[in-house]
Amino acid sequence: MRVDHHRMLDHALVGGTGLDPRQVEALAARFPAVRAEVRRRTGEGEYGFTALGGQEAAVAEITRFAEGVGQAHDHVLVLGIGGSALGTRAVLEALRGPGWNELDDEAREFWPRLTVLDNVDPTSVAAALRRIDPRRVLVNVVSKSGGTAETMAQYLVVRAWLEEALGSGATRHLVFTTDPERGALRELARREGIAALAVPPAVGGRYSVLSPVGLLPAALVGVRIEDLLRGARRALAAADTDEFTAHPAALWSGLQWAADTGLGRHIHVLMAYSDRLRAVGDWFCQLWAESLGKRVNREGAVVHVGPTPLAAVGAVDQHSLVQLLVEGPLDKTVTFLGVADHGEDVAIPGRDGLPAELAYLAGHTLGGLLRAEREATAEALARAGRMSCLVELADLSAESVGEALMFFQLATGYAGAWYGVDPFDQPGVELGKRLTYAAMRRPGFV
């Protein structure tokens, strides 16, 4: 993975509207304290996701499960929300492609289709249950707490649907991914002998994509999960340095923090130049927003901080958001999420009688056009004084995707230290949960 920050700096931008060398020096001067804090808190168990690079036992268990029971099904249905769904969708789309479910059995090499149901929109749930054959489905219910209202409601609906078709055989079509000890799902697994994998207690929901939460669905559709973890280890190894400018995650997050708090660039856009990485943008939005949007800092002082993440896709959003990015308020940074080698390319053929103004396209490839568009957008932003940087994956292999996912998680963990907030809690989500619970219990509510 390649990270290029030069367009975050003032000398690369027309008008000198980026970070100046003194701001970068200030970041470098603060880095040893930030790194020491991250290390101390890691030692105290807070940064549990950093231990996910090595999970031999979990990988063996997941692989065994996927090769055994998993093979008897041609559809995997994941029920979960937030961190229990977004990472799975990101991995699936990146590594199996957005059109995976439309491929026939042979094109999928007989790996199952995969549907992630995260919302409780009745029309999506009803449509999925109409489409999927209950006799051929494996349902993976994912909830770290084991009690989230949306996921549990889906579970009850799906359980009844399975039982209607399969009677007592329904439990053989279920696998839970939840806390190893606590919560309603774990209790149900114990009571009914339902297969269940453990989410490591030290790993928070939105940091769990490389735990059994994301690894089991990935393995079930034929992703080599050892490769995902090898990539994660590569990102962890790159972060094992005391040198600020050599530490990709601390540097990227430090520059975003400085742009936000020093220059008013409060909106952080992640613009993927790959359809396969579109869902990584949604996953990143949750990670960045829920981790950094906080009322109080680590000392308990009221600060109301947090950048606003925004996901975009190139080249599509060049015909939509880019107008705002280039000419709108000077309140954004853009991170281009690119891919050096898409794995395949499509030639743009010429043809007789082509109007002269279209001749420039012929003889190139769609991949070449996409890359040219990305570079042109970065340059257009720079000429308009807009900060951007590039995170470029070498390719769309499991290893590269695992590396990118771990990079953004590390960056978010470091951002917590730059902002001085706890990147692992989400107290703001709790009030909404309590009010939903109260509304559902109100007499007469249907």
Ligand code: PA5
């Ligand atoms: O990051 C988080 O902690 C949340 O987004 C959770 O993932 C989400 O609320 C779902 O929680 P659970 O996995 O407990 O059902």
